[in-house]
Amino acid sequence: MSGNTSDQSFPEPATDDFLTLYHQTEYIEQIKQTTTMEDNELKQLSATLDSVYFNKHTDLSARLSVGSWIQAVDLIHHGDVRNAFCLVRPPGHHALTNEACGFCIYNNVAIAANYAIEKLNYNRILIVDWDVHHGNTTQYAFYDNPKVLFISIHRYDNGEFWPNLRESNYDFIGTGRGRGFNVNIALNDKDIGDSDYLTIFHRIVLPLAYEFDPELVLVSAGYDSSFGCPVGQLNLSPSLYAHLTHKLMAFAEGKVIVGLEGGYYLDTLSESVGHTLSALLGDPMPSLDPMKPINPSVLETISNCISTLSFRWKFLHIYPLLNDNVLFPDISHLKLQSWSDVKVPNFEPTDEHHNVEDKLGIEKRFDYLKNTHPIAGNNKISGTCLVYDNRMQNHKNEEDPTYPENPERIKHTYALLKQLGLKRRCKCIEARYATRTELLRVHTEEYVNTIASTVNMEQTALNDFGASENSVYFNCHTYDNALLASGSLLAVIDEVCSGESLNGMALIRPPGHHALKDRCMGFCFFNNVAIGARHAQQVYGLERIAIIDWDVHHGNGTAEIFEDDPNILYISVHRFDHGRYFPNSDFSSSQFCGTGEGLGRTIHIAWNGRDVKDGDYIVAFINIIIPILYEFRPQLILVSAGFDAAHGDKLGRLGVSPKCFAHLTHLLMTVVHLNPSVYTLNHRKNSPIISTPTRQTRQRLQQEKSISYSGGLVLALEGGYQITALSQCVAHCVATLLGDNCPRLSSNLSISEKSCKSMQQTIEIHANYWNMLKGFDPVNRFYDQDSIRRPVIGRNTRQNPQNTTTTTISSSSSSSSSNTTIELNNESDLVHSKLNNLCLNDKQPITKCTSTPGDNNNNHLDDEFSQLFKTKLTLNADSSLNNTSDRLRSTSISKHPSERLYVHEQNSYETLNNSESTVAKTSGVVIDPSESHHQQQPSTSNGSGFTSEDIHDFFGLPSSHELTSQVFAVTPLSWCPHLISVHNNPNWKPDINSLCNSCNHSNENWVCLSCYSVYCGRYANSHMIEHFNITKHSIVLSYADLSTWCYQCESYVHNEILLNMKRAVYQAKFGEDMPGSS
Structure with a gap:
């Protein structure tokens, strides 16, 4: 599929060369023979297998199924399409190398993945299997292969659900080099719905996928988890699959192939496939029913997976660590079997058909879901609107043209949008001024009058006025530009809420989120986003509005304005530094969560320190912000889009890439249309809130009809003071709003220890208010010796x-x-x-x-x-x-x-x-x-047998060098149980000049080999010891002498698993390969 259009392709049957990428030649020949077998022979063959049947067309059908996957891989690889859906049968994820099983003849997805790896040189492929049954043979195919991250979400019922295999449980995570790359999310209850699967995606699938950074995404899309399927018996709504698909489209530059596996209730199967296709085409997300509390058994499953996999994946460290190196729980009481135990399992037959009464209830429920949450796809609505007016450049610092908040910010950004062709693809709308009435919805009349009075003031008086406030300046155009900025944002909100555009970008200045009701500060005069939220509440009757503020500074003005409003959800991700970062207030801490009826509606994720990059923001969004938005179900999302967290910004001094903001925008687009369509008009004319301007009301009444509206996303520029980075950030966001693929983020995403602590604090507080944040309890880290x-x-x-x-x-x-x-x-x-x-x-x-x-x-x-x-x-x-x-x-x-x-x-x-x-x-x-688990005691004699010549030669000393009277030698441990915590990253490029993350110490620094954080050692300020006490990351490497130390064993350690890291540091330190490393 390309853009918003789809092309249907007709594949060729796969040849033996493709089939042998996974299956044995003898087995392929056996399937060929079925084309000439008599019916009784086919029945006899089927009787020896588990849940398989044959006829004379089986071989051709199975080869066409494989051929479809191969063709989809080729089309995407060559750029002919950006994604694909393979509507195929028979399915494949139960087919073994030499045996058909579970309706499957050839393993379509395994063959496609091997084809991409062996023939097209792909190195990282993500396979997500959301069929209700475990994709056991796909697991077998890649169990020791780190090039494939295989994630299966399946019903398990403690081994009682087909295929009833021991290896379908959470503790089977791969072996050898592939250890940690096999993920079994085994569900042990059938009362499982949308909120459970979304939580699984947010806490496991997406974190691992972001850290893995796949080059291709393959989905074994079974729809037997859908509501009404008599086989799976779960309760997923068909529209949920659009949301799951959209989330996976963030990876591999959108190279996603979805292929049909199971699904046996035709109504929900066809509806689910339709929703998946709609998402692949880039249509808006469909609505969902309100989120239900997460099933406790799902939380237990997630916790088990985290405990088992956190040694490999840093993004899972948002879960607090309870105990390290805990042995796997004993599950020997379960009656489980491995595939090697039996060839054909002998299971009790089950009734997989609905009775008449159940069928009537299912049909009624299906009709509700189909009508309430229809498949999206309204191509009559323009995609993205854009507002910009060069008059907003008139506000400037007359004394200092190089002041951070200057007209070049929007001028350069708009020029880049034009250069990249993004402006041409947007619907450009006319800017307008905010009216006095609109301002008074947020600000006091006295304050508005004060700012208006600056128009007639001399520049000297304006300079004095600015100096008396906190980080603001004035000129004679300030009031005019502030009105234009607020009014232009309202123009975008009108465009979106009236159904004329799906989303919009307001390229405006001056910014607004620091402006209080009665005071200007931080470059801000009128609080643009707050004015916009009140406008949407009154004019369009919206009852739930979310404001996401990702500016590096806390939007203290917005938070204070809505602190007691239960209908406005305000979430801010900002640098805090324990109150030492602007706006320098404890009000910006994670502890503040609103007042009165607005308690729990203000959410602060407060970073402490500069070590914040893409990974920290991604983890915060997928674990906290997006789940809360699913539960809140906003009718409109406004983003205070400051880009001063971008790498290179001298005010923010963080390290977020422009590409990351594309991903944040993509994630928000998933939760924009959670509500069924409503009719919006000025139906609150009698509201006690100040009414909208007369000209606006007349404009809407002239339409003489109600407008269908299901939600919208509007970005409003706030900060961002590194011109190049700002321009690129805005461009990435606009491209994402237009439906372009998300760019791939840099490899080796990580998350800092301080960021984990900040997010844990926010979760601990707001789990009291939001069900979707429950279950982040401390976990053990399981250890397999x-x-x-x-x-x-x-x-x-x-x-x-x-x-x-x-x-x-x-x-x-x-x-x-x-x-x-x-x-x-x-x-x-x-x-x-x-x-x-x-x-x-x-x-x-x-x-x-x-x-x-x-x-x-x-x-x-x-x-x-x-x-x-x-x-x-x-x-x-x-x-x-x-x-x-x-x-x-x-x-x-x-x-x-x-x-x-x-x-x-x-x-x-x-x-x-x-x-x-x-x-x-x-x-x-x-x-x-x-x-060998001991250290030799220092020797005070020459009993070791070394002569002085030996010592000179061993240490590379000149023969004239005078030796000390005593030589001490320490033999490190050759193995310790804590090596399990080492994260061996072959792409790691160490910076041996890195400063301690806590004190900026430059000498005697060590790097943690679990999370690659750098801290000083015990002979400096002991910050690495503090890091160990908090994280229990035991193994560290010295940048000074390349020694490795285990804090828990209190000993030096040298093991083969550490060699890659030592070689990397040696190369960085001396500019050559480490001796003996070839």
Whole structure:
């Protein structure tokens, strides 16, 4: 699809070359044979499988289904369309490599993803599976692959819902390099509706997607979670799918492919597909019913997912940490099975049809949903209106032309809109002046008179007047321009609320959000947005208006004006610095939440410090602002759009990119039209509020008809004082309003510890007022001891030769090469040796091969997918002091009996204890990690065997250098359990000159290897210790000497998982590769 039009394509059947991207050749041949089978043969084949049927057309249909996905990938990749919907069947997400299952023949989405990766060189693909059943075989396909983030939202019922698999639960998060990239959001209740799925998206799907930064988004779109489906039995409204789709369109520059999976109630299926298509076409979002409280079981599911995944994803750290390194809960009491346990599950049949009485109720409910929340798509309405008038440049500082708030701000911005062709695509409307009556809805009459009197004052007197106020200046045009700014915003609101435009941008100055009822301050004279909100209330009868203020300064004027108004929701995201940042008031803290009837309607997200960037704003929006807006259901959203939080702005001094504001705008567009259409006109003529001007009322009465209106979004310029950044920010916002794709944000988005604390404070306060903020309780961080590489655990099995598996280790050194055999005591030891050698970010490829299983009577292990089989483990070791490397080749545990994986890993170790490594070589015993978890005591003698020549050579000292009388050596731990907290980011570019985030200290700084925050060490101001005490991020790296320290073990640590970070710092520090890193 392109723009607001769609093109229908007819695919070619997928060839075997495409099918073999996931399926086995023998299986493909078996499906081919179904075209010539007799009916009784087809029935016999189906009887051996779970929920599958065949006829002579099955193979062609399945190939067309795959072909549709492949064609969609190609069209999007080459830029022919920006997104696609594959209306296909049979579905695919249950099809195994060698077996049909669950109505699925070929795994469409897995083949499409592999095609994009292997043929088109994509590196990051997001797959979201919202079918009510777990996409188990899509999980199998990418379980160890960090190039695919797979997120499945499915009904689980503690293993009682099909496909009843152990691996469908939340704690199956991937393995090896793919650990943390498999996400199972397992639902354990069927009383689940729109608010539950929105919460799942806001707290898990969107945070992970933003941090992952996909290049392509694929959606396994099953609609069996829709209301009325007898299979899923959940309660999602069809219109919800438009909202979910729109949220995913923020990623990958809009490259989204949605493909049909399940959905078995035809009415809601077709309606749900229609809503999804409408969203892909860029239509306005449909309305939703009011949000219900979140199901407690969903909150528990989310909490479990956060506990399991927060080691990998920084954006999940908005949840407070209760305890670190907590073992996974015991769920052995559940009757669960893995796919390897059975070929065809034997489940009790269920009645998947509605009885007559239920069907009548469902049809009545469906008619309500269809009529109340229809599929959007009113192409008669203009998209975006724009107001600008160059007369607003007349207000300027006559004494200082370089003053931050100057006419160049809007002049340069408007020029860029014209240059980019955005102005041409907007509906440009005429600016107008605000009337006195309109001003008096907000400001006192005495104050309005005072500002009006400046017109006749001399410039000297104006300078004195400005000096007596807080950060304002005047000239003879100030009053005129202030009226024009307020009136121009009202013109945009009129355009939107009358249904003439969907949204609008008011490019105006001077700004307004600091202006109080009776006082000017902070460059502001009349509070434009407050005047606009009152205008919408009175003239159009709107009862719920939201004001979002993302200017870096708190909009204290707007907050004070509406502090007791329950019909105005005011949300401000601003820099606070504990009251030391303008407007320098405790009123701007997160503690203030309104007064009287407006209690809970004022929401402050108050940043403390400068370390605030894109990630912090994104997390604040998707976890706090957007959920609250879904619950509040505004009829109009006004944005105090200041851009002084942008990178480079000397007033804000934060680091938000212009692209980020496009994403914030996109997120707001999802919640603009939550209400069903209403009729707006001046039906509050008898309101006690001051009436609208006569000319305005007559203009509306002349229409002689009511206007259908469902909501609108209006942006009004506030601050922003770096001209280039301001212009780009506005351009990105306008492009998004026009329906353009969101640009991709820079990779490696992060969130600071201080920002997390600020948001947690806001959530803690407002969870008392908003159901959509409930459930952010502190979480444990689950720990899986098998997820970090340790030295291979072994035993000298000469003492116990029974029941052993032989493992061959080939050791080579500069002097000799020999083979040493280590016998692991039993099958469990072999498994532990392999699991303990899995690395979180191993860069070596994983390739498929065929291996020969050993004894078929091996026991199943509950924590893995498949049967254990015996194999040989070959380890090539170079035991030299400077560079010791292990090359491990082993056969991994497979996901199901028919498929084996060959894992090839190449890893380098640094031997830090030469004597231990020598013992290991000669004795054939691999050292247990527990034997090396200590630090050697400092030696005061030469008993180590080193001569002075050895020491000079080892440390690279000239032979003439005088040595101290004592040499101390510390052997770091080779493994510790807290390595699980390390976030290994291969794209990290360290700035070794970074200052401490708390005190700007420049020496003895350390970087946290969980969140990459920089703080000073214990010999400076100990801010890294404070960071650890708050976050429990244990592992830190010294920028001074590249050592790594674990605060919980109170020891230095050196493990292979840390090498990438050490290499990066070495490269940044010395401009060359670290020795031994090649």
